[in-house]
C-alpha cells in the first residue's frame with residue numbers, strides 16, 4: 001500500500017503519521033503542499049496534524065487552498081482514501097470533503113491530554129482493527145476541536161452511520177460528542193484525536209495502532 005503524507009508549512013505530525021503508516025507496512029511518500037500532483041499509484045492520503053500556515057484565517061483554511069489539495073479533492077472524488085488527523089480534519093472540512101466545521105474549544109483553551117473515545121459502529125477501513133462500542137484512549141492537542149454541524153446535517157450523519165468516534169467525556173464542546181466523521185462512501189475520515197501518537201509502547205499506549213494495522217489489512221483486499 002502506497003500512502004502520501006501531505007506536508008504544509010506548520011505541519012508537525014507529518015513524520016509521526018508517516019512512521020505509524022510505515023510500521024503498519026505502508027510505503028510512504030512525503031508530498032509538499034506546493035506540488036500539484038500526487039505520486040502515481042497512491043492508495044491513501046494522510047493529512048497530518050499541526051498548525052498549517054500558523055492557523056491563520058481559520059485552522060486549515062489556507063492549507064485547503066494549497067495546490068496539492070486540488071489533487072487531494074480529485075483523489076477523494078474518484079473514490080480514493082484520505083485520512084485527516086487534527087489539523088488534517090480541519091483541512092478536510094475546509095475543502096468541503098467532510099461536513100461541518102471545527103470551532104474554538106468551548107473553554108477557549110488549548111487542550112492537550114489523552115481522552116477516552118467510543119469506537120462507533122461505522123463500517124470503514126479505519127474501524128477494521130476495532131470492535132464497535134470499544135473504548136480506546138487517544139490524545140488530543142488542539143484549540144479548535146469543537147466540531148459543529150447543524151441539526152439537519154447531524155441527523156444525516158447519524159442516519160448514514162457516519163459518526164466515526166465519539167468522546168466519552170466531551171473535552172471541547174463538540175456537537176453530539178463527535179470526535180471524528182467519515183464521508184458518505186466511508187473512504188474519507190477526519191478526526192481530532194491523534195491515533196499516530198498512541199501507536200507504540202514508547203508513546204504510553206497502543207490504542208491507535210489497530211487503526212493503521214486494520215486499514216493495511218483491509219487495503220490489501222481492495
Ligand SMILES: NC(=O)CC[C@H](N)C(=O)O
Pocket residue numbers: 048049050051052055059085086087088141142143144145
Ligand atoms: N495538533 C494539531 O493538529 C493542532 C490542530 C489545530 N491547529 C488546533 O490547534 O486546533
